[in-house]
Amino acid sequence: MVSLSVAGWGWQYAARSTPALSNISFDITPGERVLLLGSSGVGKSTLLRAVAGVLGADEGTQVGEISLDGVSPERARGAVGLVLQDPENQVILERVGDDVAFGCENLGVPAEEIWARVQRALHLVGLNVPLDHSTSKLSGGQKQRLALASVLAMQPELIALDEPTANLDPIGARQLKEALTLVVEDHQPTIVMVEHRVDLWWDFATRVIVLAADGVLWDGAPEDMSPEVRNVLATAGVWLPQTEATARERPAPTGSQPLLHLENLHAAHPGSLHVTTPLDVDVYAGEIVAITGPNGAGKTALALTLGGLYPPRSGQVRAGGSLTGTAHSTKPITWRSRELLSRIGSVFQAPEHQFVAGTVRAELAVGPGALTLSRDEQSARVEKLLDRLHLRDLENAHPFTLSGGQQRRLSVGTVLATQPKVLILDEPTFGQDATTWTEMVALFTELRAEGHAVVIVTHDEKLVQAVADRVIHLGGDA
Incomplete structure (x- = not known):
C-alpha cells in the first residue's frame, strides 16, 4: 500500500x-x-x-x-x-x-x-x-x-x-x-x-x-x-454526472445528392483476416452519419476505406455527383493526395499520426498551402480555426506537446482547413471537456447545414444522440 x-x-x-x-x-x-x-x-x-x-x-x-x-x-x-x-x-x-x-x-x-x-x-x-x-x-x-x-x-x-x-x-x-x-x-x-x-x-x-x-x-x-x-x-467545462452538453437543433438534411456509394462493401485492415459485414449505403450531402459498434467490428478500417486510404477488401466505394469533379476516376482509392484534400478529409483515431509541422499554426496551414490558395485565404482559414477550436493560445506550440484533447481538436482543424465535401472523423470528441464537446457538436451541425457530408466513427453515445441523422451499426468481431 x-x-x-x-x-x-x-x-x-x-x-x-x-x-x-x-x-x-x-x-x-x-x-x-x-x-x-x-x-x-x-x-x-x-x-x-x-x-x-x-x-x-x-x-x-x-x-x-x-x-x-x-x-x-x-x-x-x-x-x-x-x-x-x-x-x-x-x-x-x-x-x-x-x-x-x-x-x-x-x-x-x-x-x-x-x-x-x-x-x-x-x-x-x-x-x-x-x-x-x-x-x-x-x-x-x-x-x-x-x-x-x-x-x-x-x-x-x-x-x-x-x-x-x-x-x-x-x-x-x-x-x-x-x-x-x-x-x-x-x-x-x-x-x-x-x-x-x-x-x-x-x-x-x-x-x-x-x-x-x-x-x-x-x-x-x-x-x-x-x-x-x-x-x-x-x-469551467468539467464533466459531471448527468452533464447535459447542449446541442443545437438539428435541421433536416439540406442536400439529396449522394456523395459516396457503398456497394457490397467489405472493409478490413491490410493483412487482416477479419472483414466488416457487407454494406450497401449511400452517404448524402447535408447529413451526419454515425458508425457505431463493438471494439474489433472494423469501424476504423471502414472509415479509412471510405476516406480513400484503404482499398476495399471486396465491393467498392464510388464518388457521386459533385464529389468527383475533375478527378480522373470515381473511385477515391485511386485519387492522388491533392485530389483527396478538397474532396474527402480523414481524421485518424490517433491524432499524432497526421501531424507533420512544428507548430499548431503551421499544422493548420499545411492543407491550404498544398491547395496553392492565396496567402490571404490561407491565413483567413487558419485564423478562424485557431479561435473556433480553442487553440489560439497554443498557436506556436509543437503539436506533440498538446494534451490529447487539444491534439484531437487540431487534427479536426487540419481537415477542416481544406474544406472537403466529405469529412470522415474517427472518435472526434475524444478528450474533450463539456465546453469543447459542445463546440464540436455545433461545428458538425454547421458543416451539415453548409451541405457537407459528415461520417463519424464513435463510442460517444451523447454525440450520436446529438447529431446523427443515421446510424450504421457494425456487429460481429471483425
Whole structure:
C-alpha cells in the first residue's frame, strides 16, 4: 500500500512560455479511488505521468515535489502502473501474451507466476484472444484493454489511468469498471483516474479532485459536491454526472445528392483476416452519419476505406455527383493526395499520426498551402480555426506537446482547413471537456447545414444522440 503526496507541484514544458500546471497540492492515502477532473488541456495527463515517474527532465522544468511514501516516483520502481491516454504508445511486443508479461519480467516476478498473472489480467479486461495473437492486429479498443492488462499483471500499489475507456464501446467500458472493481477487492491498490465518462465512475470513486491550471479547484467526496460547486465546475467545462452538453437543433438534411456509394462493401485492415459485414449505403450531402459498434467490428478500417486510404477488401466505394469533379476516376482509392484534400478529409483515431509541422499554426496551414490558395485565404482559414477550436493560445506550440484533447481538436482543424465535401472523423470528441464537446457538436451541425457530408466513427453515445441523422451499426468481431 502506498500513499501519494503532491506538494506545490508545477510543470512547464521546454517549448512553452507558461506553465502547464502550478501550485498543485494534495495527499492521497492508500486505497483511495480518486477521479481526477478538469477542463481539456489543464494538465491532467501531465500530472499522471509525473506520478508515474515518466516525465523526462529534458521535457521541461518542475517545481515542488511529488513523492510515494516519501520517495520520488523515479525511485519507486514498480509502485505505479500507468495506463496511457493513447494505447498505441504502450504496446511493446509483437504477441499479446509477451506484451502483458513484459512488465512482470522487468520487475523480476518468478517465471512460474508470470503466466498465471497474464491469463488472469487478460480475463479481467475481457481481451479474449490467444496469447500468440499479434498486437498489431488489435483494434484501438482492444489495445486499450491490452494496456490495462499489462499494468494489472504487474500488481502495482498505485494504478494511474488516463481516460481508460476513451476507445472502448459501452459494454467494454462497463467490463473495465468490473475488472478494476475486482482488482480493488483483491489487492486494494490506490486508483488515480482521469476520465470524461464520469457517470460510469462516480459511484466507484471515493474522492474527486478537480484541477485548474494554477491549483486545485475542488477536492472532496463525490457525495459532498454541492449544487453551487457543480455550477462552478460546469461553467469551467468539467464533466459531471448527468452533464447535459447542449446541442443545437438539428435541421433536416439540406442536400439529396449522394456523395459516396457503398456497394457490397467489405472493409478490413491490410493483412487482416477479419472483414466488416457487407454494406450497401449511400452517404448524402447535408447529413451526419454515425458508425457505431463493438471494439474489433472494423469501424476504423471502414472509415479509412471510405476516406480513400484503404482499398476495399471486396465491393467498392464510388464518388457521386459533385464529389468527383475533375478527378480522373470515381473511385477515391485511386485519387492522388491533392485530389483527396478538397474532396474527402480523414481524421485518424490517433491524432499524432497526421501531424507533420512544428507548430499548431503551421499544422493548420499545411492543407491550404498544398491547395496553392492565396496567402490571404490561407491565413483567413487558419485564423478562424485557431479561435473556433480553442487553440489560439497554443498557436506556436509543437503539436506533440498538446494534451490529447487539444491534439484531437487540431487534427479536426487540419481537415477542416481544406474544406472537403466529405469529412470522415474517427472518435472526434475524444478528450474533450463539456465546453469543447459542445463546440464540436455545433461545428458538425454547421458543416451539415453548409451541405457537407459528415461520417463519424464513435463510442460517444451523447454525440450520436446529438447529431446523427443515421446510424450504421457494425456487429460481429471483425
